[in-house]
Each structure stands twice: as structure tokens, then as C-alpha cells.
Amino acid sequence: MKNKVTNILLAGVGGQGTLLASEVLSEALMLGGYDVKKSEIHGMSQRGGSVTSHVRFGSKVYSPLIPEGEADFLFGFELLETMRCLPMLRTGGTVVVNDLKIMPAPVAMGQEVYPADIPAKIASSFPDTVLVNGMDLAMQAGNVRTVNIALLGALSRRLDLAEQHWHQALTGQVPERFLAENLKAFELGRAV
């Protein structure tokens, strides 16, 4: 089971907590005994810009970047950014995506149009698509800022990793005063 590298591509918009989710994910995988590599781009004024993070795990990982077209999971925090990254996903790959639109500047300025029916378009190419209402789950958990962890919960059920590692990683990465609501959000997501 552990001799294959599994590739997870996270895609979202700056400010959504994509990077924290990839931190927790990497930590949990390491605690589960895997070799893990992660690569991301930050810097510039990326708030509001596209953000992607590559996470790879297995018995031995070399490149921190996922080879083009070999992502097993596309883990999306926003619909358009998820759509943009579809070419990275392998045939038959899984999409776990937040049902949320954030307008990019050219759309907000009325110069371009936000594509219609993204969930349907994604699902038509990738039948294994899970649409998650992250905002709903986060509000149930008691804090709208836990959307990223709720989504992580939804992804977690599709990965071969014991629940204890996820809890341990969350405890290590999330500030203590927000831990209870993040654990709640994770559980709600895991039930999706």
C-alpha cells in the first residue's frame, strides 16, 4: 500500500486558509508514517489571487511538485480555481470541492463573466466529485473561519489515514482557543 505516491492538489483563493489546510494535511500524513512533501507559492500580494499547494505522500517521495496530469485528488476551496486546475487531475481522479464562488477582479469589474454551472461541468468529466457546502458546515461548527478544516474533514474520509493522526495534527497546528470549533468542523466535514 505504501509504495505508491499519492498526489493531492489544493486550489483556492488567497485568504481562504488553503495553506493552513495543507499544513494540517502534511502533518497528519507524516504522523501516519508516510514520507511527505509539500510545495506552495506565497509572497507577492496573494490575497485575492490564485493559490495552489501540492501535497504528495508515499513510502518515498522525490519531487515536491505533482507531475502534470497525475493528481489523484483535486481539493478545491473555490469553484473557478478548481476548474482551472482540472488539467492537473488524472483520469478517474477525485474532486472534493467547496460550493463557493469568489469573483476575480476582471469579473468584479464587469469585464469577464464567471463561468456558469461549474459543479456540473466538473462532475461530467470527473464522476467522483464531492460538492461540499463548507460555509454551512463551518456555521454549524460555530465559526465561519473553519471552512477550510470542514473541507479537510470531507477529504480525510477518502484518504487511508487513521482518525487519531488527523486529531493530533489539528491539535498541533490550530491555536488552542479555536481548537474545539475546528475539531467540530472537521467531524462535520468527515461525515459528508
Next chain:
Amino acid sequence: MKKTILSGNEAIARGAFEAGVKVASAYPGTPSTEILENVANYPGIDAAWAPNEKVALEVGIGACFGGARALVTMKHVGLNVAADPLFTLSYIGVRGGLVLVVADDPEMHSSQDEQDSRNYAKFAKVPMLEPGDSEEARAFTRLAYEISEKFDTPVLVRTTTRISHGKSIVFPAEPVQGLPEPNLVRDPAKFVMLPANARRRHPLVEKRMLDLAQWSCEQPFNRIEEGKGEVGVITAGISYQYAKEILPDAHILKLGMVHPLPKDLIRSFAARCSTLYVIEELDPFLEEQIQAMGIRVIGKELFPICGELTPGRVQASLEGRETVLSQSTEASLPNRPPNMCPGCSHRGVFYELKRLGAFVTGDIGCYTLAALPPLSAMDSCVCMGAGISNATGLSKVLPPEQRQKVVGVMGDSTFLHTGINSLMDMVYAQAQATVVILDNRTTGMTGRQDNPGTGHSLTGAAAPAVDIETICRALGVRDIQVIDPYDLELTRQTLKDAMARPEPSVVIARRTCMLERRGAAERKLPLFVDADKCVSCKACLKLGCPAIEWNAEAGDKGKAVVNQLLCVGCGVCQQLCKFDALGVHNEK
């Protein structure tokens, strides 16, 4: 100690701590910034931001003269700023070990060029190590101090974005023990580079590099990994990981030290491969030196010289195909360019500069984004400090009516970095140009680091704050205005007056960065659009504020809406709306 998962930058900080570093100095620069932020968390290290990279290196050199181990970090373009002391330090050598980490940015994710810093190692004649993952980043940083003291040389450690900001598993070790206590030792023949002393040092530098090249042939950081068949690869850094991924059967010579090269090792490796690739990012640095040894290798004839490598690009190059983009996008999807934050104080200044028809010589910072539409209000951007001195040069050659249009713009941190020198020259040259200092009380671009103007140190402790107005006055500027850039009328009038004046003038536009961590930025209730008053003129959209969205479905021609989650109520858009359609909630 327990294994952990760290970024390359975090691992370098750990390595420096393990090596017993006492002083660390840097100017922030992506992707190097987090090294110093993490070093500051370790006990026993004096870690501080310097106003620029040259100063940072000179502080490090001073500590090393005292016998302490010192760490200096910067990004590639920062090494240009620090090049002057580096070249002479190569002659002087060290007392306590000195390591300079330089982070390159292939693909220019957050940089104005993608220079290859390995050339500096060769040019300055100093050794350079290049880690290929976070564990090597830790181990090589630690080892670099031993090399520095053993061979009496500063040591460069080079990373690239994928090492700096990539994470992998690290095995921390116990710190070294028994390092000597710092003290004063006079040794002018070594520390004073008068020509007579420097002439005596130069042969030592040349011998040192030969000794290092020989020594490194035997060191485990340069290693051969046996494969199958006749294909060999010489590689280093992140490129090693791509080579392992794409050519799992090849023999690999993985170089941990990329300068000087272990020539004997390279010769014996090359002798047993019928096909030899050199896989490296950016310049043909290894390739040219190996070719010069008379060994035939395949390098940049296949692999791209521009941009970063990826597994896909390596694969495509080997197959002779066009290299693919790492994120091939569907052309029909709208782009999502980065943007200045909602409530960013720079937005109004650029809006008014555009209206005044200013020719803006810009600089490096968040505000460089003003070059993008819809503001499109920046006409040049070269390097830190150039915003002001480019304006001086332009004003020297232009006819009077065009001269008045020239405005140099830079941020507070950039002004303290190298802008002071440029402004001094502008006054001295009696240039008739206007300077705008966008003072948002932080170093915004790299993630809100403190600088000598903020009143805080890297660790958050109180520090004396530079008074920018007083500096400008001391440099000889007679006309200095401080304005609130949220007030568009005031901003426009002040800029207009300054531009008309036939002497250097400075406008300081002061508002705290919206992301400032100490909560000093003022946030009000979000605004809203009164749809009955909105006449669809789109004037508010000219600001490019992320909080203002266009709803094409509303009314006949569409209407503006304010995103309640993003708006911070700065009120700049209200001043643009002639129809009073932008309201304040508590006035409803």
C-alpha cells in the same frame, strides 16, 4: 530528536541554531523571509531586520570579526545589493563562521528577474552549498559553518523557491557544544583590505578554492547514486528530485556543493556513462564548467533556461517536446490576478496620480500592483530605490512641461532600504520631480515585517522609530506634505501642487496597512450600494477594489454591489460616486 516536517526556510533556521549562530541579520525578500522569522524563535540568537542586504551582511561580518558565528539571509536580488562587501569578505575570510543564504526565485513567482546566484559564488570565489530538500537544508547550513572556519571563507547556501517554501521531513540534531566565546582580536593584515594586504590575500583565495575542490571529492554531500544502464545525470538542488522522479534508472551524481566543482569525481563519473545529462534550473552553470573540462554533456540544448523546472518540463525536454506549463489553464477561464487589499491606502494615491497624468517611476512593493488594470498607474519599476533616482534621471532630460509629470513612488520600507540615498541625490541634483512615499507603517509585500520606521524589532519589542519627515528635511527637501490618502480631494490637490513646484518635493501618504498585525488599521462597517441611486456609470470600478463587484443582472445595464465580507468601509469609493449611491450602514 523527533522527526518533524519543516519548510526549507524553517530547516535552515534550525541548522543555524544547531551550529551555534549568535547573530542573524537580513532584509525580508521572498522566498527567503521566513528564515530570520524562525531564527528569532531560537534562544541565544540576536536576530534583527536590517534596512537593506548590504547592511545585513556588514553586521554579520562584524559579528564574525568578533569570533561569533553569523547568519545573513536575502533573496537573489538582495545579493546584488550586498555584493560589495561579499567580494572583499572573500579575501578577508572569517574568524567565526559566516554563512550567507541566498534564495533564488526561478519562474519569478515574486521577483522582477530570475538571476542565478550560483554565478556569484564563482565570481566572488566562495564555496556554495545547495540543498535538495528540507533535511539537507538543515544539515548543509550546519555543515557550512564548519567549512567556513576550516577553509577561512564565507560560505553561500543557495536555495530556490521550491526548497525555501517546500516542506519535507527533517531530523533535528543536538546543537554543537564548546564554541569559543566572542572576543576582540586585532589582525589588520587580515581585516584591513588596503591594496598591500589584499594582494597578499588573493593567492590564498585561489589556493582555498583549489583545496575545496579537492576536499569536496571525498565528502558525502557530493554523492553517486548507482542506477542501471549507461545514462548518467549530474544535478543538484531541487533539480535532483525531478531527475529521480523522471529517470529512476539513471546513475546520478548529486552535487551538494555546486562551487567549486569536484572535478576528479565528475571525471570518474562521466567515464562510465555513454549519455550524460546535466539537469539544472536557470543558467548552464554546471554544464559550461563540465564542458570546459572536455566532457560532452547534454544540458540546455534540451532543458529550458527560462523559468523553473517541473517533473513535466523535464519529461517533455527529454522527449524533445515543447515544455508544458506547470498549471496549464483553460483559456476561457477568467484570470485571478493578485490585487491590493480592500481598504489599501495606496489605491487612492494611484487613482489620483493617473487622473493627473503623472509618469510614475515606481518601485518594489505591494504598490507595484498599481501597474495592473484598472489603475494602470505605474510607468517603470526597476529595483528597490530606483523609483526616486529614475525620476531624477528623467527630469534631467525632459522638456519643462513633461518634467512636471514625473513622480517617483516608493514605500516606507523601500525608502529606508535605499530610497534615502536616491532622495539625497535628487535634492543634490536639484531635480524638479515629486516623490511620493507610501507610508503604510510596515514592509507589506513580504508579509508585514517591521523596519526601522515602525517602532518595533523583529521580535516585536519596542525600538526607536525613524521619523521619515525629519530625514527628508535633513536631506534638504524643503517641501514636505503628509496626507491621508483616504481623502481623495486632499490627495489630488497636494499632488497637483507638488508636481507644479520647480524643486524636489515629497508627499508622504500615511495610512496603516490593512493587514497590520497589531490591529492599528482602522476598520469601519462595510458600505452598501443603494440600487435606486446607482446609475450604472461604473466610476467606482475604476479603483479596482476587490470589495466592489459588478452585478450584470441588476437593472437594465447592471449595477455595482459591495461585497459585505470584504469591505472595510474606507470610504474611498464614496468619493468617486457622483450620485451618492454608496451608503454607510449606520446612516440608513
